[in-house]
Amino acid sequence: MAQLIITIDGPAGVGKSTIARRLSERMDAIHLDTGAMYRAVTLAAMRADIDLTDPVQIRELIGQTEFRFEADHDDMRVWIEDREVTEEIREPTVTEKVKHIASMDTVRCELVEWQQHFAEDYPRIVTEGRDQGTVVFPKATVKFYLTANPAERARRRQSQWKQSGIKVPLEQILQDIEARDASDRNRPTGPLVAAEDAVVVDTTTLSIDEVIETMLAHIPETA
Numbered sequence: 001m002a003q004l005i006i007t008i009d010g011p012a013g014v015g016k017s018t019i020a021r022r023l024s025e026r027m028d029a030i031h032l033d034t035g036a037m038y039r040a041v042t043l044a045a046m047r048a049d050i051d052l053t054d055p056v057q058i059r060e061l062i063g064q065t066e067f068r069f070e071a072d073h074d075d076m077r078v079w080i081e082d083r084e085v086t087e088e089i090r091e092p093t094v095t096e097k098v099k100h101i102a103s104m105d106t107v108r109c110e111l112v113e114w115q116q117h118f119a120e121d122y123p124r125i126v127t128e129g130r131d132q133g134t135v136v137f138p139k140a141t142v143k144f145y146l147t148a149n150p151a152e153r154a155r156r157r158q159s160q161w162k163q164s165g166i167k168v169p170l171e172q173i174l175q176d177i178e179a180r181d182a183s184d185r186n187r188p189t190g191p192l193v194a195a196e197d198a199v200v201v202d203t204t205t206l207s208i209d210e211v212i213e214t215m216l217a218h219i220p221e222t223a
């Protein structure tokens, strides 16, 4: 198991990826983006044209497909078989469908294992997701739970997409964020919830630097 595990959980659009990238660089750790794993399975299922609500078919697909993830400080790179899909998994069509996959117990069990394997291979990790502090790494060194109001999260998502050349109306993003929040919070397995021992940081009015400084203040200097 890694010697340093920092978990960052929180809802969509709260800034987890940006923060995780910056913090992993500061901590000389790798950045594990667990949402990318759920997205990769979703994209593979869409490509195979199978029913995204059928756990049996999805399970079979996971067994038959080679997924590869490479992590460093930056964004995780993702391959399905030999094809790199790092960009494609971020497309709105995948974002819209990922909730079906993320709410399947069998998928979650499998992906939790993938994530724990990562922690065996790297000494220092900053991991982001929904259940990292609660389910995947209950003994993490420090756990964070980031929040921000939905309107602010929608604005952040829109500007991220704009940078990638994708234009989506704010109202649509807000609806998507609220639907995903509801789905993430209400599923029985690995729901979106702050771990009891997590440090909760409301990022609504904070800059990225301020969020990082707040977090660093909670990480032991010896870590």
Ligand code: DC
Pocket: 012, 013, 034, 035, 036, 038, 039, 098, 099, 102, 128, 129, 130, 131, 132, 180, 184
């Ligand atoms: O963080 P993201 O938007 O890339 O996550 C994509 C989806 O995967 C999102 O709907 C929530 C889900 N997810 C999850 O259920 N558990 C995780 N550990 C990470 C992501």
